[in-house]
Amino acid sequence: MTSPNDSAFRPASDDGASPPPAAPDLTSLEAARIAVGALIDGGVEYVVVSPGSRSAPMAYALAEASAAGRVDLLVRIDERSAGFTALGLALSTGSPAAVLTTSGTAVGNLMPAVMEANHAAVPLVVLSADRPEELRGTGANQTTIQLDLFGEHVRFAADIDAGTSPLRAVETALAAATGAFSDLAPGPVQLNLAFRDPLVPAPGEKLPTEAARPKFRIGTDPLTMNLPPASADLAERRTVVLAGHDAGPVAEAFARAHGLPLLAEPSSNARFGPNAVGPYRLLLTHFGPESAQPIERVVLFGRPTLSRPVASLLARADVPSVLYQPVPVAWYEPGRRTELPLESLADLADFAGRGPSAWLDAWLLAGSAAQHALDQVLAGETAATGPSVGAQVWNHSRGQLVLGSSNGIRDVDLAGLPAAEPAATVYASRGLSGIDGTTSTATGIALGGRQETTLLLGDVTFLHDAGGLFLGSGEVSPDLRIVVLNDSGGAIFDLLEHGAVRESGTYGDAVERLFSTPHTVDLAALAAAYGVGHCSVSTTAALAEALARPIEGRSIVEVRTDRHSLRALHARIKAAVAAAVAGVLAR
DSSP states (O other): OOOTTOGGGOOOOTTOOOOOOOOOOOOHHHHHHHHHHHHHHTTOOEEEEOOOSTTHHHHHHHHHHHHTTSOEEEEOSSHHHHHHHHHHHHHHHSSOEEEEEOSTHHHHTTHHHHHHHHHHTOOEEEEEEEOOGGGTTTTOTTOOOOTTTTGGGOSEEEEEOTTSOOHHHHHHHHHHHTTOSTTOOOOOEEEEEEOOSOOSOOTTOOOOOOOOOOOOOOOOSOOOOOOOOOOTTSOBOOEEEEEOBTOOHHHHHHHHHHTOOEEEOGGGTOOBSTTBOTTGGGTGGGGSTTSSSOOOEEEEESBOOSOHHHHHHHHOTTSOEEEEOSSOOSSSOTTSSSSEEEOOHHHHHHHHOBOOHHHHHHHHHHHHHHHHHHHHHHHTOSSOOHHHHHHHHHHHOOEEEEEOTTHHHHHHHHHOOOBSSOOEEEEEOOSSOOOTTHHHHHHHHHHHHTSOEEEEEEHHHHHHTGGGGOOOTTOOOOOEEEEEEEOSSOGGGGGSHHHHHHHHTTTTTHHIIIIIOOOOOOHHHHHHHTTOEEEEEOSHHHHHHHHTSOOOSEEEEEEEOOGGGHHHHHHHHHHHHHHHHHHHHTO
16 A cells, blocks of 8 residues: 555646655654554554564554553464454454564464454454565565455455555554445454564663553443334234344344244344244244244344254245345345345334234244253263253353354254343354364453353364463463363264264264364363363263352363264254154144
């Protein structure tokens, strides 16, 4: 990006006189101070710093701002962890969070976090330091093509020449990151800042006098809302409300106002209230086209990501569906989904109508029978299982709950009983549903929200981000309880088609080795290496006891389970629920 002060863009004066001499180049530290000031003025409260030499001017400028009490700094030696930590900070604060790296491969390590931020519409600001123009393409050490490295995954990218002011680029980047442009959803941006020597403060410069940064907790308590009851003039329709990821409490309020069943994923933050149905994905066939009360219409809030039965319902051409979309979203391209997007709740109400009393009653009756049957199956298991762990974590979590991808969030979706009121704000990386960076993301969420946080994840997800446990000496430690469902491998594949292939034996141990990835890692030793408390349980009762303890600092609760019996367990659950629901709906 060219500076407005560049003489190449300055017109000659009217009298033909030569243009005034170009303004002298800014020093690297002067340019960095302008960038830091603009970031703070634009709402950045946290910057995660990974060490490096080329990024030194930004590091020194940030140190000055931190000493003056203007910004909070976190340091992470692993850029991938730094990126996901910043992602978590942006999620829990609702404000743009920045991550600073040096040049070269350091920047590339941010790609997974940037991709997640893109599809989840999270305002992540990448500050990538770079060599000046005269060193690019010369084979200079640690130099590559960094601008546009993230391609379509960023809302805005700018290359700021060494010696020029980054002010305009920073202001534009923050506007793009926070959704200030009407046609763009919020999302990640990249500021590629070139610096030339000297990269250190001038002789005589020093940190300002320390000033305490005011500390206050961001309002991240679970939200609820109310809508007026649906008009009696609306037509009665057998509509269901689907609340996918990030739907928000408006989905619950709409379902309640219109007397409609609410089928809410855990990270919708709408899985509560009198209309919420727990194990809804096992009930959809009971309200299918051949049933006595088939679903007529679907109203979708947020993004559905968890189950094939829901995807199948939304794909049905005979069931009209709409998507509540009052603002641009990042998770799909316009015209690529079957739902009709609607911007206003009034239009949504006209489409949905109001539910006949027998319609909601049937769903609640079926949901209660299904929940009871599910609980009975789980109660018959002597050892902890994925669904029983999900139910316990859901029931005990307060403050903030982070759900890892793979089986963890699906276990909660299956077995987590909806409460009358929400007890925790729920987060999950459903932008791309990857397992990478989960512990780092949860750490950022805990630090940004400044309240107790629970993370539920599987052992493979945990091991994938083991480095996320690393905190340097003096770094702030969050109040974070990490519940690891350890079944010594990737259990989700047993619940997919691969489980049937494994059972058939036609591919030998290929499924076990290539998909389940068995391991024998000692999680207690790993926790000890990072200085994190650890306990191990194997029963639901012991887990409940561990979850009842206060969350103080970081701790790991390892739940040992057996994944080889999981496929059979889910089959028993499905059969028990089907029998129970068929019985109550036949009355």
